[in-house]
Amino acid sequence: MGDFFSALADIFTSPTMYGSAVRLGGFIAFAALGELVAEKAGTINISVEGSLLAGAFTGTIGYDLTKSISFGLAAGIVGGLMVALIQANLSHRLTADQFIVGLTANVLVLGLAGFLSGNLDLVARRADVLEIPVLSDIPLIGPALFGQTWPTYLLYPLVPLTWWLLYKTRWGLEVRAVGENPQASDLSGIDVNKRRRQAIYYGGILAGLGGAFLVLGQIGSFDIGAVGGRGFIAIAAVYFGGWTLFGTMLGALVFGLADAFRLALPVLGYRLNAQLLAAMPYVLTLAVMYLITKPFRQPAALSRPFIRGLR
Amino acid sequence: MSEIEAPAEPPVAGRSIAGRWLPALEMTFIYLLSIGGALLISAVLVSITGNSWQTVFGALLDGALLGPGRWGETLAVAAPMLLVALGMVIGVKAGLFNIGQEGQLLMGAMAMAFVGTKLDGPGGLLLIGGLALGMVAGGGYAALAAVMRFRRGVPEVISTLLLVFIAFQVVGFAVTTDWVLRDLDPGRPSRASTSAPLPDDVRLPIVHIFGNEFPVGIIIALILAGIVAFMLNRTLWGFRIRVLGHNPKVAHKIGVGASRMGTRALFLSGGLAGLAGAVMLSGGGSAYRLSPGFSTNIGWQGLLVALLAQSRPLVAIPMALLFASLRTGAGFLAATGVERKIVDVVQGLLVLALLVPPAVQLIRERRRAVASVGEES
Numbered sequence: 001m002g003d004f005f006s007a008l009a010d011i012f013t014s015p016t017m018y019g020s021a022v023r024l025g026g027f028i029a030f031a032a033l034g035e036l037v038a039e040k041a042g043t044i045n046i047s048v049e050g051s052l053l054a055g056a057f058t059g060t061i062g063y064d065l066t067k068s069i070s071f072g073l074a075a076g077i078v079g080g081l082m083v084a085l086i087q088a089n090l091s092h093r094l095t096a097d098q099f100i101v102g103l104t105a106n107v108l109v110l111g112l113a114g115f116l117s118g119n120l121d122l123v124a125r126r127a128d129v130l131e132i133p134v135l136s137d138i139p140l141i142g143p144a145l146f147g148q149t150w151p152t153y154l155l156y157p158l159v160p161l162t163w164w165l166l167y168k169t170r171w172g173l174e175v176r177a178v179g180e181n182p183q184a185s186d187l188s189g190i191d192v193n194k195r196r197r198q199a200i201y202y203g204g205i206l207a208g209l210g211g212a213f214l215v216l217g218q219i220g221s222f223d224i225g226a227v228g229g230r231g232f233i234a235i236a237a238v239y240f241g242g243w244t245l246f247g248t249m250l251g252a253l254v255f256g257l258a259d260a261f262r263l264a265l266p267v268l269g270y271r272l273n274a275q276l277l278a279a280m281p282y283v284l285t286l287a288v289m290y291l292i293t294k295p296f297r298q299p300a301a302l303s304r305p306f307i308r309g310l311r
Numbered sequence: 312m313s314e315i316e317a318p319a320e321p322p323v324a325g326r327s328i329a330g331r332w333l334p335a336l337e338m339t340f341i342y343l344l345s346i347g348g349a350l351l352i353s354a355v356l357v358s359i360t361g362n363s364w365q366t367v368f369g370a371l372l373d374g375a376l377l378g379p380g381r382w383g384e385t386l387a388v389a390a391p392m393l394l395v396a397l398g399m400v401i402g403v404k405a406g407l408f409n410i411g412q413e414g415q416l417l418m419g420a421m422a423m424a425f426v427g428t429k430l431d432g433p434g435g436l437l438l439i440g441g442l443a444l445g446m447v448a449g450g451g452y453a454a455l456a457a458v459m460r461f462r463r464g465v466p467e468v469i470s471t472l473l474l475v476f477i478a479f480q481v482v483g484f485a486v487t488t489d490w491v492l493r494d495l496d497p498g499r500p501s502r503a504s505t506s507a508p509l510p511d512d513v514r515l516p517i518v519h520i521f522g523n524e525f526p527v528g529i530i531i532a533l534i535l536a537g538i539v540a541f542m543l544n545r546t547l548w549g550f551r552i553r554v555l556g557h558n559p560k561v562a563h564k565i566g567v568g569a570s571r572m573g574t575r576a577l578f579l580s581g582g583l584a585g586l587a588g589a590v591m592l593s594g595g596g597s598a599y600r601l602s603p604g605f606s607t608n609i610g611w612q613g614l615l616v617a618l619l620a621q622s623r624p625l626v627a628i629p630m631a632l633l634f635a636s637l638r639t640g641a642g643f644l645a646a647t648g649v650e651r652k653i654v655d656v657v658q659g660l661l662v663l664a665l666l667v668p669p670a671v672q673l674i675r676e677r678r679r680a681v682a683s684v685g686e687e688s
Contacts, residue, residue, distance in 0.1 A: 086663070090663070090666055090667070094666075094670035099410070099468050101666060103410060103614070104618065107655065107658065107662070108663060111655025111657075112356075112659075114650070115356065115652035115655070118652060119360045119650060229472075229475075229476055232473060274483075275483040275484035276484060278483075282473045282477045282480075286473050289469070290463050307673075307677060
């Protein structure tokens with residue numbers, strides 16, 4: 001037992017672990033921020049997984065064409081947005097079921113990216129590490145938060161930006177209104193489905209950026225399995241956070257820590273069953289959702305389509 | 312009784328022959344347009360990668376139907392897909408979106424592997440027991456999501472999905488751990504992380520016909536498709552399920568408990584996926600051995616089959632055959648030099664294309680309804 005605690009102490013004082021927690025969690029955070037906005041507007045946008053993969057793929061193409069990381073990130077945004085366009089217009093302009101659309105979009109992106117990447121010879125690289133002076137000298141968390149590749153830092157302004165959009169603008173008020181009571185919003189002159197589409201676009205943009213960040217800010221090459229279901233973890237992070245911005249970011253960080261913990265164990269020489277460790281983030285997510293969903297109130301119209309005249 | 316007058320016929324606008332046929336014609340046109348569009352995009356994708364779509368189509372056809380012994384193969388693949396799709400249909404009819412079939416299928420296959428390799432008994436009994444336990448395992452796994460849904464309001468879409476990732480790890484754990492399911496035979500393939508193969512007498516019988524062979528799984532699946540269609544459309548139980556899916560408030564008022572009925576529907580939904588896994592394993596999937604990658608996306612594709620069939624159990628039969636054909640046909644694509652993932656693209660595009668027409672129809676109906684209300688006032 002003493003061994004166990006010293007192991008825990010070892011891991012939680014290892015700077016590499018916090019570094020990888022921020023990297024893994026940051027990736028989830030990009031997607032989760034956008035997903036939060038989409039869910040506030042009343043859509044469980046499961047095509048966030050597809051947006052992430054599309055962003056990773058188009059981001060790689062963008063980098064491959066121009067050899068510029070910034071252009072790659074911009075191309076990633078376009079990729080993520082394209083998936084969001086499919087999702088939003090099929091589910092909130094036409095009236096197809098949002099889950100069916102999302103699921104199909106995910107399958108389609110997986111197939112397309114797999115098919116095209118098998119035919120293209122894509123090269124990518126990891127962006128340079130940018131150490132922010134002074135801040136990166138803080139022990140333990142300094143290097144983790146401020147000693148990362150530069151695309152990581154894009155996340156930091158996005159958090160207050162999303163907060164401002166959601167809580168300080170008329171647009172954000174309307175987005176939250178259509179997620180709570182679409183009928184009343186409709187009566188007061190808000191185009192419900194338009195706001196929902198826009199919220200999904202925002203989610204697609206952020207997820208696309210997140211996907212490009214995964215390739216150009218973390219891994220350095222495109223791999224079809226790189227996203228591997230972590231878009232769904234982003235959705236879980238929103239649930240974890242009880243549909244609050246702070247909670248969502250905390251959720252992303254917790255899942256990042258869980259993932260990092262798993263990766264740190266073997267590096268530090270501890271042996272634990274690999275499968276059980278790999279299942280841990282998912283078990284944790286389910287446990288948290290089971291325990292947390294009730295105390296917080298979800299947007300009242302979450303996952304309910306709005307068609308005027310039909311309840 | 313004679314005092315009560317029959318209510319006047321509601322005014323119905325536009326019941327001329329043209330008024331009746333034109334919308335149907337229009338819908339057919341929209342369907343053809345959507346499917347044509349999906350196929351066109353696929354063809355364009357093939358040609359921009361420097362291949363001709365004719366050779367791809369020919370290879371797919373050979374691989375799925377025309378090559379020697381190929382349609383037997385296609386039927387073998389179609390069986391678990393159809394079973395998964397039937398499960399999905401039951402869930403959707405009850406208003407529950409179970410998308411964790413891949414995991415439930417793995418759980419069913421694991422139960423089958425356990426019964427087949429760890430228990431002793433007469434082969435036939437073990438086979439039936441394995442299929443039954445596979446169903447229970449898949450159903451139980453889906454029921455976890457039902458508990459989360461009805462106790463705590465966790466949407467089953469998310470929970471069933473997350474359970475898939477856990478199922479992969481559970482199976483990975485089982486087949487790499489000696490005391491669970493790992494093959495202990497010293498003559499096993501080196502470093503294999505698989506279970507022992509099912510013994511000969513715990514395998515599904517193989518049908519030999521016209522030079523093709525396939526396990527009886529497809530027959531089981533076809534019979535179940537008939538049963539599910541009958542249960543859903545012609546029994547009180549099916550009516551309750553459909554009411555629950557259509558309008559939970561009405562269901563509540565007529566005494567259909569969402570929690571009880573929904574849990575049963577999810578159990579059955581997962582159970583069919585679990586049965587699919589057991590059928591796959593005992594029908595010769597990955598050489599009768601359970602391995603971590605055993606499910607090979609059958610669960611996901613079965614789900615797409617159900618979507619493509621728009622939740623009609625009998626329509627799921629041709630759709631399952633279509634998807635199975637695409638899958639077995641893909642095996643012949645390597646010879647043409649085309650990446651086999653093109654099949655995934657075609658499948659995704661087809662499903663997406665078929666989402667459009669019903670949605671367009673709904674919008675038109677709403678417009679017409681709104682317009683007729685406008686006329687009356």
